[in-house]
Amino acid sequence: MLEQLLIFTRGGLILWTCKELGNALKGSPIDALIRSCLLEERSADAAFNYDAPGAGAYTLKWTFDNDLGLVFVAVYQRILNLLYVEDLLSAMRREFSQIYNPKRTAYGEFDETFRQLQKEAEIRAEAMRKLKQAGMAPMVLGKKQGQAACLRAGQQGGGKQRSSSNGGSGNDEDGDDAEKRRGLVDNSSNGPQNGIKESRASSAVKGKENGPPDSGAFDVSKLQKLRSKVAKKNDASTASKASNKEPKKIVKKNRVWDDSPSESKLDFTDPIDERGDGIVEVLAADQGESMMDKEEIVSSDSEDEEGGETESAKPIARKKGWFSSMFQSISGNAVLEKSDLQPALKALKDRLMTKNVAEEIAEKLCESIAASLEGKKLGSFTRVFSTVQAAMEEALLRILTPKRSVDILRDVHAAKEQGKPYVIVFVGVNGVGKSTNLAKVAYWLLQHKVNVMLAACDTFRSGAVEQLRTHARRLQIPIFEKGYEKDPAMVAKEAIQEASRNNSNVVLVDTAGRMQDNEPLMRALSKLINVNKPDLVLFVGEALVGNDAVDQLSKFNQKLADLSTLPTARLIDGILLTKFDTIDDKVGAALSMVYISGAPVMFVGCGQSYTDLKKLNVKSIEPDRRKWRNILRPATSDFLQISFLKIMTIIRNLQD
Amino acid sequence: MEQWVYHIKQQVSQIEQWIRQQPADQLYIAIAAVVIASALLILFRTFNRSKANSIILAGLSGSGKTILFYQLRDGSAHHGTVTSMEPNDDTFLLHSEVEKKGKIKPVRVVDVPGHSRLRSKLDEFLPHAAGLIFVVDALDFLPNCRAVAEYLYDILTKAIIVKKKIPVLILCNKTDKVTAHSKEFIRKQLEKEIDKLRTSRTAISSADVSSEYTLGVSGEAFSFSQCHNKLSIAEASGITGEISQAEQFIREHVKL
Numbered sequence: 001m002l003e004q005l006l007i008f009t010r011g012g013l014i015l016w017t018c019k020e021l022g023n024a025l026k027g028s029p030i031d032a033l034i035r036s037c038l039l040e041e042r043s044a045d046a047a048f049n050y051d052a053p054g055a056g057a058y059t060l061k062w063t064f065d066n067d068l069g070l071v072f073v074a075v076y077q078r079i080l081n082l083l084y085v086e087d088l089l090s091a092m093r094r095e096f097s098q099i100y101n102p103k104r105t106a107y108g109e110f111d112e113t114f115r116q117l118q119k120e121a122e123i124r125a126e127a128m129r130k131l132k133q134a135g136m137a138p139m140v141l142g143k144k145q146g147q148a149a150c151l152r153a154g155q156q157g158g159g160k161q162r163s164s165s166n167g168g169s170g171n172d173e174d175g176d177d178a179e180k181r182r183g184l185v186d187n188s189s190n191g192p193q194n195g196i197k198e199s200r201a202s203s204a205v206k207g208k209e210n211g212p213p214d215s216g217a218f219d220v221s222k223l224q225k226l227r228s229k230v231a232k233k234n235d236a237s238t239a240s241k242a243s244n245k246e247p248k249k250i251v252k253k254n255r256v257w258d259d260s261p262s263e264s265k266l267d268f269t270d271p272i273d274e275r276g277d278g279i280v281e282v283l284a285a286d287q288g289e290s291m292m293d294k295e296e297i298v299s300s301d302s303e304d305e306e307g308g309e310t311e312s313a314k315p316i317a318r319k320k321g322w323f324s325s326m327f328q329s330i331s332g333n334a335v336l337e338k339s340d341l342q343p344a345l346k347a348l349k350d351r352l353m354t355k356n357v358a359e360e361i362a363e364k365l366c367e368s369i370a371a372s373l374e375g376k377k378l379g380s381f382t383r384v385f386s387t388v389q390a391a392m393e394e395a396l397l398r399i400l401t402p403k404r405s406v407d408i409l410r411d412v413h414a415a416k417e418q419g420k421p422y423v424i425v426f427v428g429v430n431g432v433g434k435s436t437n438l439a440k441v442a443y444w445l446l447q448h449k450v451n452v453m454l455a456a457c458d459t460f461r462s463g464a465v466e467q468l469r470t471h472a473r474r475l476q477i478p479i480f481e482k483g484y485e486k487d488p489a490m491v492a493k494e495a496i497q498e499a500s501r502n503n504s505n506v507v508l509v510d511t512a513g514r515m516q517d518n519e520p521l522m523r524a525l526s527k528l529i530n531v532n533k534p535d536l537v538l539f540v541g542e543a544l545v546g547n548d549a550v551d552q553l554s555k556f557n558q559k560l561a562d563l564s565t566l567p568t569a570r571l572i573d574g575i576l577l578t579k580f581d582t583i584d585d586k587v588g589a590a591l592s593m594v595y596i597s598g599a600p601v602m603f604v605g606c607g608q609s610y611t612d613l614k615k616l617n618v619k620s621i622e623p624d625r626r627k628w629r630n631i632l633r634p635a636t637s638d639f640l641q642i643s644f645l646k647i648m649t650i651i652r653n654l655q656d
Numbered sequence: 657m658e659q660w661v662y663h664i665k666q667q668v669s670q671i672e673q674w675i676r677q678q679p680a681d682q683l684y685i686a687i688a689a690v691v692i693a694s695a696l697l698i699l700f701r702t703f704n705r706s707k708a709n710s711i712i713l714a715g716l717s718g719s720g721k722t723i724l725f726y727q728l729r730d731g732s733a734h735h736g737t738v739t740s741m742e743p744n745d746d747t748f749l750l751h752s753e754v755e756k757k758g759k760i761k762p763v764r765v766v767d768v769p770g771h772s773r774l775r776s777k778l779d780e781f782l783p784h785a786a787g788l789i790f791v792v793d794a795l796d797f798l799p800n801c802r803a804v805a806e807y808l809y810d811i812l813t814k815a816i817i818v819k820k821k822i823p824v825l826i827l828c829n830k831t832d833k834v835t836a837h838s839k840e841f842i843r844k845q846l847e848k849e850i851d852k853l854r855t856s857r858t859a860i861s862s863a864d865v866s867s868e869y870t871l872g873v874s875g876e877a878f879s880f881s882q883c884h885n886k887l888s889i890a891e892a893s894g895i896t897g898e899i900s901q902a903e904q905f906i907r908e909h910v911k912l
Contacts (some may be wrong), residue, residue, distance in 0.1 A: 010742040012737045014737060031739045105726070105732075
């Protein structure tokens with residue numbers, strides 16, 4: 001049954017809550033919904049799942065009234081598959097928007113209206129359930145004849161009472177046997193009781209308890225197992241929604257951990273080989289300021305182009321005729337409908353995709369924008385397109401604004417005070433530039449008087465240790481290495497111990513590149529992270545990557561979560577975007593990665609030298625935005641010609 | 657393109673001819689009307705801009721800004737609040753002053769959401785700010801201490817705050833609870849944290865956009881008294897409506 005129903009403004013004031021459902025919620029699902037769903041441009045999702053810290057898992061559904069700035073949220077137990085919730089929410093929105101007044105803050109009389117609405121919604125859901133069950137009846141009969149009678153009795157008992165929808169609403173998941181069976185049990189157990197009790201919230205529990213005596217041959221343990229499976233499936237499907245659609249990548253086959261050539265062959269790490277030394281000149285931190293410290297606007301152009309150039313989709317379908325739409329745009333009364341938004345959103349989505357934003361992300365963003373604009377009134381003298389574009393710009397800005405502090409130096413100092421080294425682990429797929437950018441980060445830290453130590457935990461790829469050693473020599477920083485074929489987790493652990501002995505403030509851990517589907521390697525990485533508990537897990541990703549960005553990041557996160565032995569898994573904390581200099585204006589990968597992981601872009605690698613490390617500066621977008629918009633406005637002859645021809649035809653029509 | 661230019665030229669010459677045909681009086685009147693209208697518009701704009709009469713509520717998410725906003729406006733917490741997604745912006749008479757007689761000017765109070773993704777909204781409102789109330793959760797202070805200090809540091813180093821010397825009130829909220837920390841404790845902790853932040857941030861670079869100004873005197877431990885703008889600290893409780901110190905602050909800085 002419903003646990004909680006809320007109506008609140010976008011400003012955060014609760015206007016109305018259902019008093020009958022005075023159940024105390026465990027945790028704060030509403031705040032979690034707003035923080036991790038609505039503010040992350042995921043408001044187009046169907047539902048939000050929340051696991052309370054104690055026991056209990058909730059599902060939340062919501063709907064917006066964008067014109068009035070209201071949000072309607074319903075909270076219910078996840079195991080109850082309430083189907084009428086969406087129906088109820090939209091009915092509530094309809095009714096509430098009529099009595100809403102921005103000056104008022106209490107709506108006591110809505111209680112009555114709500115009761116009415118709830119009744120109607122439940123009846124509708126009941127009718128739908130019956131309709132579906134009528135079609136399914138022969139099958140059910142064939143399967144479990146003994147229970148069919150029971151079911152009918154339950155239905156009849158329920159039909160009279162409005163509380164009857166308790167088990168029934170769960171019933172509608174056609175193909176799902178478990179759900180169906182649960183419905184049967186609920187009905188059979190509650191049918192007779194309906195007259196006495198109205199406590200619907202406990203129906204599921206009751207079904208579980210009363211199950212055996214009422215439905216003789218029914219195996220309860222099996223039922224519970226199935227039920228938990230369903231719940232789990234629901235969980236998983238929302239969690240890995242992103243990754244599921246992508247076709248599975250071919251796993252690299254020729255990489256095997258165990259039967260590789262003997263150690264002596266690969267292990268060149270003994271300091272006998274000194275040839276490299278003579279050539280490598282020692283490089284103190286004097287190659288100039290690392291670009292991290294120079295004011296540089298990396299993302300602004302991308303950002304605004306994404307929003308700005310899309311104007312080319314000017315001819316938006318106008319069904320109502322030029323004059324009436326003109327009038328509406330002046331008076332500012334046009335209400336945005338989904339059909340109005342579609343062409344503009346389509347154009348925006350295409351635009352995003354040409355900028356290398358993963359398709360899935362572009363789609364989700366557009367849906368979320370649509371959800372936030374639908375029903376809004378168009379302001380005076382604005383076009384649909386500019387409204388959509390403004391909303392998109394705001395959304396992009398919001399996404400790229402970091403959620404957590406990206407001030408690494410501050411964290412380093414904090415760790416120093418505690419007398420611990422600050423550990424950064426670099427992870428990523430093969431060949432994205434982990435070691436190179438690790439060296440750049442080391443250079444940047446050195447410039448800020450931080451003692452850095454490198455840990456060569458890529459014990460897999462030949463030459464990896466030598467590569468790192470070369471960087472260490474050039475930068476004159478200590479390196480901790482144990483050669484190849486060692487357990488990277490142990491190497492990292494020893495490196496951290498060594499660092500606390502020789503007063504290093506930061507340990508940069510280089511790991512082997514791995515494809516996100518490679519189970520054994522992901523397991524090794526998970527172990528490394530679990531054992532050493534680094535302060536920062538930095539995902540190194542190429543800016544060149546397109547649709548694969550989603551797959552890489554979501555799988556890395558997923559694997560780290562799945563393979564973790566700790567109750568709270570460490571996930572990716574930040575992103576280092578490499579090869580940013582090669583992509584021109586196709587910066588979509590940054591957006592895809594941030595959207596999918598929620599982690600901020602902490603560094604941007606943009607060249608081959610040590611100084612080529614920047615930070616993504618979202619703040620400086622603002623003043624630039626206007627400039628870009630003007631430049632990108634299609635003031636080309638094309639545009640002018642179209643509008644001129646249009647005006648001419650209109651004048652001609654008027655004369656006729 | 658050339659075709660285009662030709663078209664335009666034609667149009668322009670047509671318009672010119674048309675204008676020549678009109679009587680001179682009408683033209684003068686039209687020009688005068690345009691001039692007056694634009695002058696009015698400019699006047700209105702500048703008049704509107706120079707006014708700094710709003711009080712801004714800032715602070716971390718969950719510190720109680722929205723409750724405070726409604727306590728100031730209506731004197732009631734209503735049914736409670738959830739995380740804000742948009743700023744609350746209203747101009748009103750303070751609830752405690754509604755009864756008072758005489759001429760009272762309404763105050764514009766803006767509650768800026770504390771969620772880090774929405775903090776950039778703060779910059780929109782700062783140009784109109786007459787004062788800023790930084791709300792701190794006194795109950796849950798220690799785990800959030802660093803985040804609070806960082807946000808406060810960002811605010812205190814904003815160019816507009818330093819230049820216009822916008823007064824800041826650090827309001828320790830939720831003091832009705834027994835386990836809430838005292839304002840003295842919070843002040844000391846914040847000063848200590850900001851001192852650390854200062855060393856790390858100034859070390860970072862001259863070009864870090866977020867810190868436009870440096871705080872305090874270098875070589876000395878930071879204390880709030882070193883700030884150029886007025887900084888005070890007070891206690892309040894949004895739930896119970898014990899907000900007299902906040903109201904006092906507002907009245908000090910928004911003239912009656």
